[in-house]
Amino acid sequence: MTKPFSQTRLPTFSAGEKTASGADSTNGLAAAVRRSQTVAPTRLSRSLQPHAGVPCSRRKRFGLQSIAGRLVAFSLAAIGLTVADTAFIPVDDFQVVAQLHPSGLSAADRELRSLRESLALRPGDLDLAVNVSRRLINRARREADPRYLGQAERALAPWWTNGTPPVEVLVLRATIRQSLHDFDTALADLDAALAREAGNAAARLTKAGVHIVRGEYDQARRSAAALWRLSDQLTAATLAASVASLTGDAERSDKLLEEILRRNAAAPAEIRAWSHTQLAESAARRGRPAAAERHFLAALSLMPGDPYLLGSYADFLVDSARAPEVLKLLQDFERVDGLLLRRTEAKAVISNKSSLTRDIKILSDRFAAQHARGERVHMREEARFRLHLCHEPVAALALAKENWRVQKEPADARLLLECARATHDTETEAMVLAWVAANRLEDIHLQPRFSASAR
Amino acid sequence: MISRRLLLPVLFVLLLSSLPARAHLASTSWLTLTVSDTTVNGRWEIPLRDLDDALGLDANDDGRLTWGELRARQADVATYALARLSLCADGVALLPRATRQLVSEGSDGGYAVLDFSAEAAQPIHELRLAYRLFFDRDLLHRGLVNVTGTDGRSTGTAAVLSPEHSATTFAVEGPARAVSLPAFVREGVHHIWTGYDHLLFLLALLLPAVLWRGPDGWRPQASFPQALRHVLQVVTAFTLAHSLTLALAAFDLVRLPSRLVESAIAISIAVAALANFRGRTAPASAADKARHARHAFRKLAGSPWVMPFFFGLIHGFGFAGALGELGLRRGALAVPLVGFNLGVELGQLACVAAFLPLAFAGRGSRLYRFVALPLGSVGILLLAGGWFVERAFAVKFLPF
Numbered sequence: 001m002t003k004p005f006s007q008t009r010l011p012t013f014s015a016g017e018k019t020a021s022g023a024d025s026t027n028g029l030a031a032a033v034r035r036s037q038t039v040a041p042t043r044l045s046r047s048l049q050p051h052a053g054v055p056c057s058r059r060k061r062f063g064l065q066s067i068a069g070r071l072v073a074f075s076l077a078a079i080g081l082t083v084a085d086t087a088f089i090p091v092d093d094f095q096v097v098a099q100l101h102p103s104g105l106s107a108a109d110r111e112l113r114s115l116r117e118s119l120a121l122r123p124g125d126l127d128l129a130v131n132v133s134r135r136l137i138n139r140a141r142r143e144a145d146p147r148y149l150g151q152a153e154r155a156l157a158p159w160w161t162n163g164t165p166p167v168e169v170l171v172l173r174a175t176i177r178q179s180l181h182d183f184d185t186a187l188a189d190l191d192a193a194l195a196r197e198a199g200n201a202a203a204r205l206t207k208a209g210v211h212i213v214r215g216e217y218d219q220a221r222r223s224a225a226a227l228w229r230l231s232d233q234l235t236a237a238t239l240a241a242s243v244a245s246l247t248g249d250a251e252r253s254d255k256l257l258e259e260i261l262r263r264n265a266a267a268p269a270e271i272r273a274w275s276h277t278q279l280a281e282s283a284a285r286r287g288r289p290a291a292a293e294r295h296f297l298a299a300l301s302l303m304p305g306d307p308y309l310l311g312s313y314a315d316f317l318v319d320s321a322r323a324p325e326v327l328k329l330l331q332d333f334e335r336v337d338g339l340l341l342r343r344t345e346a347k348a349v350i351s352n353k354s355s356l357t358r359d360i361k362i363l364s365d366r367f368a369a370q371h372a373r374g375e376r377v378h379m380r381e382e383a384r385f386r387l388h389l390c391h392e393p394v395a396a397l398a399l400a401k402e403n404w405r406v407q408k409e410p411a412d413a414r415l416l417l418e419c420a421r422a423t424h425d426t427e428t429e430a431m432v433l434a435w436v437a438a439n440r441l442e443d444i445h446l447q448p449r450f451s452a453s454a455r
Numbered sequence: 456m457i458s459r460r461l462l463l464p465v466l467f468v469l470l471l472s473s474l475p476a477r478a479h480l481a482s483t484s485w486l487t488l489t490v491s492d493t494t495v496n497g498r499w500e501i502p503l504r505d506l507d508d509a510l511g512l513d514a515n516d517d518g519r520l521t522w523g524e525l526r527a528r529q530a531d532v533a534t535y536a537l538a539r540l541s542l543c544a545d546g547v548a549l550l551p552r553a554t555r556q557l558v559s560e561g562s563d564g565g566y567a568v569l570d571f572s573a574e575a576a577q578p579i580h581e582l583r584l585a586y587r588l589f590f591d592r593d594l595l596h597r598g599l600v601n602v603t604g605t606d607g608r609s610t611g612t613a614a615v616l617s618p619e620h621s622a623t624t625f626a627v628e629g630p631a632r633a634v635s636l637p638a639f640v641r642e643g644v645h646h647i648w649t650g651y652d653h654l655l656f657l658l659a660l661l662l663p664a665v666l667w668r669g670p671d672g673w674r675p676q677a678s679f680p681q682a683l684r685h686v687l688q689v690v691t692a693f694t695l696a697h698s699l700t701l702a703l704a705a706f707d708l709v710r711l712p713s714r715l716v717e718s719a720i721a722i723s724i725a726v727a728a729l730a731n732f733r734g735r736t737a738p739a740s741a742a743d744k745a746r747h748a749r750h751a752f753r754k755l756a757g758s759p760w761v762m763p764f765f766f767g768l769i770h771g772f773g774f775a776g777a778l779g780e781l782g783l784r785r786g787a788l789a790v791p792l793v794g795f796n797l798g799v800e801l802g803q804l805a806c807v808a809a810f811l812p813l814a815f816a817g818r819g820s821r822l823y824r825f826v827a828l829p830l831g832s833v834g835i836l837l838l839a840g841g842w843f844v845e846r847a848f849a850v851k852f853l854p855f
Contacts, residue, residue: 088559090558095521096521096522097565098519098564100507100513101518105518146481147481147504147596149481151593153595154591369562372615392849394850423849424850425850
């Protein structure tokens, strides 16, 4: 049962309704208790631009005065807005108030729970902590829910307070930090781990991954090269192909990877899924939709329902003018922000107005909540939201630029290019295209426009 | 043989390319405190998933938490949560008492809503809060605290509590809180001093104020009082006009889209700059005066107060946006409005007072008449043109 979401408007002159603590529901009624939603920022500063909680509000001044100021404003305004404005007492004892495990409690879930209980009793047990942490990180990925990353990090906490943590702990924490896009901390941890154990394959692999995301291809190549002697052929080949396909050598490395994939049909599903995803994305970048489709479907059959794969596939479908398929693909994944975003974008592309406003409102609330927490991790998604759904290219450009400072994947370049073109920022457009050319990145979506001057 | 130890990093390299790992909101609780005299009332909204994780609320372990299951453990929930929140009023610890529990649905799942209250012996001036909910289980959990006054208005104090910063202190203002006029005056001053477009509009009007257009070009004004009179007419007209529209907008009697207002402001600056090339003429003789009287429009246009007044009306709507950002209540607008306006005026006068003596001293020089005035006006014109394009077409190419 979903309650209506916050209906609050921008805090304006009519702000400040009294907190209604009187008119509550009793057990006999399911009436909603109206809570004061208007958190009017009274900090007397011009740099505050509150517009959280209102889908795609109009900004008074174009151009970002201060990202920090905006965020503080978000935090002030979002508090109280993001959680529903209706707290109530349910009538029925059997009414479900929370979905704890989306698909029921599995044996693995129960096992994890008992392991965590054991860990609570013996927090200094390294093997137990590492085991629990790994499982939690896996769960975080499967459900796309970062609270398990926080729990995983907490499980490893005892080794951070006393002296040098073991290499395993370093690598796990680096994995957690990297998935939270805290790349600097992750790299520091990985370098520390490799300094002590140069042959640690997991560390090399993770390090290569981080460098790829940051567009540091030379360093990625070095780490990838080391993996040939540290791990199996398929993993090493996929990593090598990841780098090569972004630096002008896509055709050759993809052919090689396909060959190695064929020969390693018995490899674990996760690694094969990764190989197929790499091949799919590379094919999509090079404008080979049939090959991309083939590999995406292969990856999805190996790891069905994986939120990350679904997101990548959804992007490919929209690019291939197959947006209606995205709606079906992502219809059960509303709680994952990135997938809700893609589904809503697809709806907007095919002009499907059903619940479009509601979805935009949900997304707006979720971004506001991120800001309220003081986090800036979702800049790529938020920039897409602002550009495609809110039609605020200037705000989107600012976010895309901030995002570019942290990560430089083809998707980030593409977003930045799109925003720059939408705001006619030729300097940024030229910068992105120069970066693409310098790295010899082959991507049909990152091409210079020949009629740029006509615009 | 492929080592399974690599599976985890592989999975994370895989995910890097499409979604951020935080595709979902991390564990967040929302705590709203209302302080009135000696009482603190709180409403704490805590994600049910995290409560279940800590307390095992799902009695039948079917992965779904029902209201009945939650209700059965209400006492445990209250004890657990309130034990991890400590409130101190002026150094004296308070004992929060749970009063009621409800549920709510957030954009990311169900929340337990815990209402509580705490009584202090004396009126509360300072409230210190130490928070440690879930920090022993989840390092990414955050507590978002907001303090509201009794009128429901946020006092503007808010905090994000994390394992690194788990305590915060709020100053509580007395019940008979006077609205701070000086603060609004300061805000008005700040707004005009950072409002480059408004300042440039004034500058465009004031550049020729120390001159007059004689039959053979610009001539310096004879006396300071004359120049001063001109300047005062300009500034007063501008002030009256923008006060008027600021009040209209503040009381929500007139509402204009901000894009229109901003673009119109840019146009007004451009027109003011353009007018400097036309110049104003001081009638030298009775015949001239008669001619001027006949061309009423020319006369109006030549008068120093017309343009500032009409364009000031538009600028007032521009100010209204900034006042609106302060999020004031409709009933309590008089003092803020007066204060803000006063601030804007004082700011303007300060700028004029800085500009006028210099301009008056330099008015006779060729540098002023033939360089500063025309080039300055051209510069303002170009800038205004750029702003117009930026604001009307939502692009950005100027650095400011």
